[in-house]
Amino acid sequence: MTICDREQELLAALRSGNWTPELRAHLAACESCADAAITAEFLHQAAATADPHVPPAGLVWWKAQLRARRESAQAAARPVLIAERAAAIVALLGAVGALAWLSSDSTLAALAGIVALVLLTTAAAGALLFAWSKK
Amino acid sequence: MTHPLPLPATGGAGVSECLAMTEAEFRDFYTLTARPLKSYLSRLTGNPALAEDLLQESFYRLLRASLPAMEAAARKSYLYRIATNLARDHFRASKFQPAPLEDHPHFAGEDPTSAAHLSTDIQNVLNEIKPNERELMWLAYVEGASHREIAAVTGLKEASVRPLLFRVRQKLAALLRERGFGKENQQ
Ligand SMILES: [Zn+2]
Numbered sequence: 001m002t003i004c005d006r007e008q009e010l011l012a013a014l015r016s017g018n019w020t021p022e023l024r025a026h027l028a029a030c031e032s033c034a035d036a037a038i039t040a041e042f043l044h045q046a047a048a049t050a051d052p053h054v055p056p057a058g059l060v061w062w063k064a065q066l067r068a069r070r071e072s073a074q075a076a077a078r079p080v081l082i083a084e085r086a087a088a089i090v091a092l093l094g095a096v097g098a099l100a101w102l103s104s105d106s107t108l109a110a111l112a113g114i115v116a117l118v119l120l121t122t123a124a125a126g127a128l129l130f131a132w133s134k135k
Numbered sequence: 136m137t138h139p140l141p142l143p144a145t146g147g148a149g150v151s152e153c154l155a156m157t158e159a160e161f162r163d164f165y166t167l168t169a170r171p172l173k174s175y176l177s178r179l180t181g182n183p184a185l186a187e188d189l190l191q192e193s194f195y196r197l198l199r200a201s202l203p204a205m206e207a208a209a210r211k212s213y214l215y216r217i218a219t220n221l222a223r224d225h226f227r228a229s230k231f232q233p234a235p236l237e238d239h240p241h242f243a244g245e246d247p248t249s250a251a252h253l254s255t256d257i258q259n260v261l262n263e264i265k266p267n268e269r270e271l272m273w274l275a276y277v278e279g280a281s282h283r284e285i286a287a288v289t290g291l292k293e294a295s296v297r298p299l300l301f302r303v304r305q306k307l308a309a310l311l312r313e314r315g316f317g318k319e320n321q322q
Contacts, residue, residue, distance in 0.1 A: 003301050011276075035308035038317045042307070043276040046261060049254040050174035051183035054190065057165040061158055064195045068154055 004032035014040050080131045087127035094120030154198040165194065168211050171278070172218055179222050179269050181258050189225070193218040215278075215288045219270055226266055256314075263310055268303040275300055 004010075006026060010033045013019050027033050094117055101113025156164065169190065176186035176193075196217050197210070205213075261269055270289055274280040280288070282296040291299065311317060 001305075003297065035304050038308050038311050039272065039304050040276045041317055042257070042260070042311050043272060045253070046178050046257045046273075047171075047174050047277045049257060050177045051186070052170060052173070053183070053187070054169040054173045055187065057162045057169070060165065060169075060191055060194055061161050063191065064154060064198050067195060068199060 001031050004030050004036070006030070006033060007036050010036055011040055014044075083127045083131040087124045087131065090120050090124040090127060094124060155200060155202055156198060161194075161198065164207060164210060167207065168214060169194075172214065175215070175273055175277070176218055176222060178258065178261055178273060179219075179266060180225065181262055185225065189218060189221045192221055196221075212284055212287050215274070216290075219288055222266065260307075260310060260314055260316070264303065264307055268306070271296070271300055271303055272307060 006023070009023065010027060013023055014037060027037060097113050097116035097120060101110050101117065104110055104113065154161070172193065173183075173186055173190050176189050177183045180186055180189070193214055197214050200213075200217075202210075202213065264272070267289070271285065274285045274288055278284075282300075283293050285291065285296045285300075286293040289296075
């Protein structure tokens, strides 16, 4: 069995209710059209009996606007959050560097500690300045 | 419904605050499409509450998508594509297979005035075919979509739609005859 050439004609008749005797006779004899008819009728009933409730357009629009604003605000806040976290990590590393400097007798370690402290403090200050500038 | 379009980003990263339509445009489009889409999603998932969630999410994603100017038919096709993908995501995430709502194996002999019974029986039959088969049947026979439009919504190749439709229709028709559906309407 293949899809019958008269299927569109049949579906149009099902929708409009305008049947010719010849098309009715064809439906009785054509297996493909019989399948199309029973399926289409069933699915139209499925559509007609489906839950028709939809929320009001105004409510959907209003919720979409709120959500869009919230998402935009979150997207804008993301670099600030990252900068703040980076500043916290850098400050922590700076403190570790300072401790190493204070607790070591080695000149080399002391020098490395000073350099690390200066670099990390500068980086932390930069990250915090960036975060504040974005707020 | 019309040509295939790119899918919108699903995340919120980098989204702009503005929506893709004015409120008036949205209201017109919503009035035209919300009820048919709700029916589609209700019958696809078998769950009206879930269908309402998916409906709102679909409209939201449409509003947030960066789309070129398009006619209502193309926009509707795009909306259905979003909704279909959301329903599929739901099926995948929950390994969801709708359970029979009630035990009503036959249509014949039931009170024909019981709309709730009929609706439940219809859903039980629909649940016996796969979700992607429901998509195909609905788009073809309720929405009256062309093979090209069905391909755009479902992501199938246009050439695959016809044989698939034929096979699923045969399956559904056999199921409906087995359940005694449409006996009163047969010639
Ligand atoms: Zn025929």
